[in-house]
Amino acid sequence: MLSFSLLPVTALALISSTLAADTCNGHAELCSRQYSNVTFIGAHDSYAVGDGLADNQDKDVTAQLNDGIRTLQLQAHNASDGVHLCHTSCSLQDGGLLSDYFGKVVSWVSSNPNDVVTIVLTNPENLPVSTYSSILTSSGIDQYMYQPSSSAIGLSDWPTLGELIDQKKTVVAFLDYQANFDTEPRLIDEFSNMWEDAYNVVDASFGCSVNRTSGQPSAQMYLINHYLDSSYALGGTQFWIPNKDQLNVTNSESGDGSIGFHVGNCVSLWGRNPNHILLDFYDAASNAPFNLAASLNGVSAPTNTVTAGSGATASVTSGGTAKVSSSSLNSAAVISLDLKKGLYVGLSVVGALVFGIGRTVL
Ligand SMILES: *[C@@H]1O[C@H](CO)[C@@H](O)[C@H](O)[C@H]1NC(C)=O
Ligand SMILES: *[C@@H]1O[C@H](CO)[C@@H](O)[C@H](O)[C@H]1NC(C)=O
Ligand SMILES: *[C@@H]1O[C@H](CO)[C@@H](O)[C@H](O)[C@H]1NC(C)=O
């Protein structure tokens, strides 16, 4: 107090102006907004890039971040050489090592210090949190990670984007299962802080009920799974793949089945915009998702142009035949399955589905 009051007024003004970020996630207005009061567009299975059966995105994480994606959802699986990012099973889809993925995120956040990025890590094998701690350190992402002072953070207790940016803690990371505040406080327990609505949905009603967790809508942030799947039964197994022929509707701003439609259902139930909106092939409808998020956040639309990659445009036409997956799945033999939409599925996929998996998740 004493030394504080001895500082000349001009020096104080200088200190406060040099500390405060002037742009946060692209907008000055967002600097004073709490993290828990911002809507971010996210990539569901961010690492699952390609045109294979179990792929969800067109562009790699660096391109996603450059396009404006600020929430990265990941699914971790243990493999002989470390933790990989895979969709359901590494024999189905393998997006490489988690450490390599984090390396790309570190490189992006270090050159974009005014952007807050969220990671939502899904842990279907219940790997112990210590497995992740060493990867956080070795990849260098740990130095950017926000560390809260308690495992559950009240909606009104989250820092502002400006505070996170000033403190150079621009990565906020959640873990769905096995989070442990005492041993790894940087991996925030997802379901103590955020609820989700349903995933693997095959009809576009997007009702926005609480799913995956009991949830506390009045006290927690929430994430919506805004992607539409097609469901197939194969060899006694049910599996879900992105419904690509509906992408132009699913990822659009308004109209039945759109992002705006889903958000509208949520707002009418819960009185508040979602915090995270996860999409498959977010680039399929150009800037639509980002324009919608800007409007939900009350800021101007972004000025960059999102171009569609090849997967997003290779939609399945009604009654036609789509080559969904073949050689990328490590199999020379490709068989044709007479499914409704005519999928060609690599033999190893069928093997994995019938013998290994049971049910695809997320
Ligand atoms: C942020 O707060 C405003 C004003 O209360 C509210 O309308 C909006 O839905 C909130 N957004 C989020 C993501 O919480
Ligand atoms: C991960 O896999 C390796 C090699 O198969 C194994 O040694 C290790 O115990 C596994 N770790 C966990 C946490 O399951
Ligand atoms: C979650 O959503 C799925 C549909 O994807 C539904 O089958 C299931 O009953 C829901 N679970 C809960 C607890 O609401």
Ligand SMILES: *[C@@H]1O[C@H](CO)[C@@H](O)[C@H](O)[C@H]1NC(C)=O
């Ligand atoms: C989506 O694409 C279909 C087929 O090209 C078209 O008929 C429909 O009007 C499109 N819908 C939107 C919302 O762009």
